[in-house]
Amino acid sequence: xxxxxxxLAPYPAATRVADPAPTSCRDCPMRSVSLCGTLDEDALGELxxxxxxxxxxxxxxxxxxxxxxxxxxxxxDGIVRLTASTARGDEQIVGLAFPGQLVGRPFGRxxxxxxxxxxxxxxxxxxxxHFDRLTRQxxxxxxxxxxHALDELDQxxxxxxxxxxxxxxxxxxxxxxEMADRIGxxxxxxxxxxxxxxxxxxxxxxxLGLTIETVSRQLSRLRLEQVIHSPNRNDLVIFDMAAxxxxxxx
Amino acid sequence: xxxxxxxLAPYPAATRVADPAPTSCRDCPMRSVSLCGTLDEDALGELxxxxxxxxxxxxxxxxxxxxxxxxxxxxxDGIVRLTASTARGDEQIVGLAFPGQLVGRPFGRxxxxxxxxxxxxxxxxxxxxHFDRLTRQxxxxxxxxxxHALDELDQxxxxxxxxxxxxxxxxxxxxxxEMADRIGxxxxxxxxxxxxxxxxxxxxxxxLGLTIETVSRQLSRLRLEQVIHSPNRNDLVIFDMAAxxxxxxx
DNA sequence: CGATTCCTTGACTGACCTCAAGTGCCGTGG
DNA sequence: CCACGGCACTTGAGGTCAGTCAAGGAATCG
Numbered sequence: 001x002x003x004x005x006x007x008l009a010p011y012p013a014a015t016r017v018a019d020p021a022p023t024s025c026r027d028c029p030m031r032s033v034s035l036c037g038t039l040d041e042d043a044l045g046e047l048x049x050x051x052x053x054x055x056x057x058x059x060x061x062x063x064x065x066x067x068x069x070x071x072x073x074x075x076x077d078g079i080v081r082l083t084a085s086t087a088r089g090d091e092q093i094v095g096l097a098f099p100g101q102l103v104g105r106p107f108g109r110x111x112x113x114x115x116x117x118x119x120x121x122x123x124x125x126x127x128x129x130h131f132d133r134l135t136r137q138x139x140x141x142x143x144x145x146x147x148h149a150l151d152e153l154d155q156x157x158x159x160x161x162x163x164x165x166x167x168x169x170x171x172x173x174x175x176x177x178e179m180a181d182r183i184g185x186x187x188x189x190x191x192x193x194x195x196x197x198x199x200x201x202x203x204x205x206x207x208l209g210l211t212i213e214t215v216s217r218q219l220s221r222l223r224l225e226q227v228i229h230s231p232n233r234n235d236l237v238i239f240d241m242a243a244x245x246x247x248x249x250x
Numbered sequence: 251x252x253x254x255x256x257x258l259a260p261y262p263a264a265t266r267v268a269d270p271a272p273t274s275c276r277d278c279p280m281r282s283v284s285l286c287g288t289l290d291e292d293a294l295g296e297l298x299x300x301x302x303x304x305x306x307x308x309x310x311x312x313x314x315x316x317x318x319x320x321x322x323x324x325x326x327d328g329i330v331r332l333t334a335s336t337a338r339g340d341e342q343i344v345g346l347a348f349p350g351q352l353v354g355r356p357f358g359r360x361x362x363x364x365x366x367x368x369x370x371x372x373x374x375x376x377x378x379x380h381f382d383r384l385t386r387q388x389x390x391x392x393x394x395x396x397x398h399a400l401d402e403l404d405q406x407x408x409x410x411x412x413x414x415x416x417x418x419x420x421x422x423x424x425x426x427x428e429m430a431d432r433i434g435x436x437x438x439x440x441x442x443x444x445x446x447x448x449x450x451x452x453x454x455x456x457x458l459g460l461t462i463e464t465v466s467r468q469l470s471r472l473r474l475e476q477v478i479h480s481p482n483r484n485d486l487v488i489f490d491m492a493a494x495x496x497x498x499x500x
Numbered sequence: 501c502g503a504t505t506c507c508t509t510g511a512c513t514g515a516c517c518t519c520a521a522g523t524g525c526c527g528t529g530g
Numbered sequence: 531c532c533a534c535g536g537c538a539c540t541t542g543a544g545g546t547c548a549g550t551c552a553a554g555g556a557a558t559c560g
Contacts, residue, residue, distance in 0.1 A: 015394040087500030092414045094407040105404070107397055112404055139389045142396060147357055149399040154355070156363055156406040157344040161334040161411045164342045164459030166549075168516070211517060216540055224555060233525080234438030235536075250337030321553055409525055416516075418548065449517060483507075483557070 014067040023146060024048050030076055035098040035144040043138045048091040050130045056080075056117040062125070062192070063104070069109065070128035072104035078121030079198055083206070093207040098182060102148060109131055121159075121196045163209055165250075171208040172218040180238055182233035193238040197230075274298050275402070279283075280326055280373075285394045293388045298379045306352070306367040308332075311411075313365040320361065320378035321411055322354035329369030329448055331455070332363040342457040343457040345406065348432060354397060370447045377378070413459055421458040422468040423497035430488055443488040 025048045031037055036047060053076075056062060062073055065085060073080065074099045082095035082103065094113060097103040103115055106128065133143045162174040184193040205212045222228045227244060229237040238244060253389060275286055284445040291500045304323075306312060312323055315335060323330065325347045332345035332353065344363060353365055356378065385392045413422040433441040455462045472478045477494060479487040488494060 001320070005419070082407070084407065092411045095411045106401065107400065108404075113407065136393070139392065142389065142392055144394060146396045146399060146489065148401060149356065149396060150357065153403050153406060154358075155397060156403060156410065157332070157334065157363065160344045160406065160410055160413060161336070161342050163410060165336075166515085180330075209416065212539080213518085213541085214516060217516090220540070416547090461549060462507080463550085464508085467548090470508070 012198050012234065025051065028076070030074060030100050034074065035102060035141060035148060037144065038140060039138065043134065043141060046134055048124070050126050050134075052125045054123050054125055056121045056123060058119055060118065061114060062146040063111045063179075065111065065114045067111050067114075070104070070108075071125045072102055072106060072128055072131050073115065073123040073125045075099050075101050075103065076122040076124060079118040079125065080121050081116055081118050081203070081207075083116065084113050088189060091206050093203065095152070095159075096207075101152075102145075103127065106135060106145065118203060130232075146212060152223070168208075168210055168214050168218050169211065170250070172204075172215065173191065175204065175234075176222075176238065176244050177234075177241075177248045180241065180244075185236060191241070193241055194207070194238050195238075197234055197236045268496050275301065275374075278326070280324060280350050284324065285352060285391065285398060286389060287388045287394070289388065290466055293391060293399075295374070296384055297333070299382075301374050303445060304375055306371045306373060309366060311366040312373065313361045315361065315364045317361050317364075320354070320358075321354060321366070321375045322378055322381050323373040323375045324350055325349050325351050326351065326372040326374060330371050330373065331366055331453070331457075333370050334363055335365065337348065341456050344460065345402070346457075351402075352395070353441065354378065356385060368453060369427045393420065412498075418460055418464050418468050420497060420500070421460065422454075422465065422472070423494050424458040425454060425458055426472075426486075426488065426493075426494050427498045429486075430494075431490065433490070437487060441489075443489070445486050445488075447484055454481055 019176040025031065025036060025044045026037070026041075036044060039047070053060075054073075056078070063069065063071060065083070077099055080097040080101075080103050081093050082089040082097070084094050085091045091114070095103075096118070103110055103123075108128075116134070135145055162171060165171055165174075179195055179197070180193045183198070184194070184195045199207070201215050203210045204210075205215045208215070219228070219230070222232065226244075227238070227240045229239060231237075261491055275281065276291075278284075278286070284296065290296070303326075304312075307330075308346060311319060312330070313319065315333070323468050326355055327349055330347040330353050331343045331496060332347070333341045334344050335341045342362070345353075347367070353373075355361055358378075385395060401439075415424075416423055429447070430443045433448070434445040436442070437444040449457070451462045451465050454460075455465045458465070469478070469480065475493075477488070477490045479489060481487075
């Protein structure tokens with residue numbers, strides 16, 4: 001089972017550093033973790049021809065909610081968020097896509113959700129209809145896509161469980177544990193976990209269904225309790241992973 | 251696009267009445283709305299041979315969280331819920347399956363969620379490994395399964411948006427609107443919508459991430475405001491659908 | 501007609517939201 | 531070099547709303 005795209009295992013570090021800007025899908029570092037893993041030369045060539053590499057700057061959306069310009073995007077570097085906006089104007093993040101994951105809605109009509117990077121991101125986009133055709137043509141791609149969708153479904157349901165919690169401390173703990181598993185690196189003291197936080201406070205709030213103030217207060221509390229340390233906005237050190245995991249349990 | 255299994259359109263009324271207990275998949279009333287819609291005779295025959303019809307009584311689980319007895323189930327009548335239990339012992343419902351929908355995890359290891367009926371339900375079960383094999387064999391089935399998974403993903407994300415709301419009144423409104431769209435029938439006054447509520451208060455609470463008391467209070471409030479009427483536990487009449495939809499907007 | 505289960509209602513507490521002010525960081529420009 | 535402004539984040543005070551605990555009512559079944 002290769003295509004555990006949404007498992008909690010960290011992605012290869014190479015996928016998070018400077019973009020080698022591959023000239024073809026064949027050389028893409030995503031290939032081993034993603035949909036295209038076992039595609040043959042023909043399919044890979046077709047994929048290549050319909051591909052557009054894009055560099056998304058912070059806040060620059062790839063698609064709007066209800067957009068008809070239908071594109072699929074393979075995340076190559078960074079994190080991409082799926083958002084649903086509420087009538088009050090604030091946004092709820094309903095999904096995240098990490099390197100190797102596909103965002104967008106194959107075989108759909110319009111995109112039900114907005115797609116934008118968290119920070120900056122690099123993606124390869126494919127016209128939806130072309131990708132759909134390719135999927136119907138190569139059953140292996142179709143199967144990979146199915147596994148990917150099922151994994152995302154599991155992930156979404158795990159998030160639902162976390163969101164349903166009423167306590168902010170629990171949500172924050174779940175979030176930090178997930179981030180540590182995704183993009184954390186061991187620090188000098190191997191018990192510590194260091195991570196570059198790609199999310200703003202507002203984005204964390206949107207993700208967890210909290211206000212920015214509550215997020216800030218919870219992080220301050222964890223800082224006070226020596227569970228985490230944050231020298232600045234972007235860097236976060238987790239001292240007491242066990243305590244976090246415990247809070248995240250329930 | 252036939253297999254819009256999770257669209258909000260109501261299902262054919264026939265799927266909700268007394269079970270004709272079909273003797274073969276060929277005669278199954280689900281066939282037109284479900285995965286097996288366009289399968290050929292061979293595939294249908296194979297499906298038939300691995301099929302077990304089951305009648306689930308209230309609370310009788312089809313699978314436990316972490317269960318290794320892997321089955322897939324096609325819902326024929328009633329509603330089936332997917333639950334994740336928290337360390338505190340209460341359950342969060344992370345998904346619902348209506349007639350025509352498949353529950354369980356194809357190509358997975360263990361079931362990550364508990365599966366049980368809401369009230370009573372009739373399902374057809376299939377051994378997972380056999381179903382997997384059939385899926386790999388018939389690309390049309392695989393494709394249908396993919397569409398089904400993508401629809402469920404959209405549904406899960408819409409639920410996440412609703413769950414993220416902090417206000418109980420909003421959650422209840424979203425829930426009632428969803429129920430009305432799913433299983434509601436026009437009443438004597440066509441503006442009214444009548445429905446048989448399959449969920450207990452506890453189940454509504456589990457679904458929305460609320461307590462049973464809050465659910466009860468919110469329904470009492472709506473009753474007081476003449477938005478709904480509930481002569482008893484099981485019957486619900488929605489007088490003011492517009493007000494509900496408005497509350498559900500945000 | 502109990503007994504059980506499910507639902508409703510009440511009083512209270514506490515957590516999170518709201519509104520508002522304050523702090524630190526960073527780039528710009530004097 | 532410092533002054534300034536903008537921005538994101540932090541902190542504070544107060545109110546609201548959902549959770550908790552507890553009691554009472556209604557339906558269902560023997």
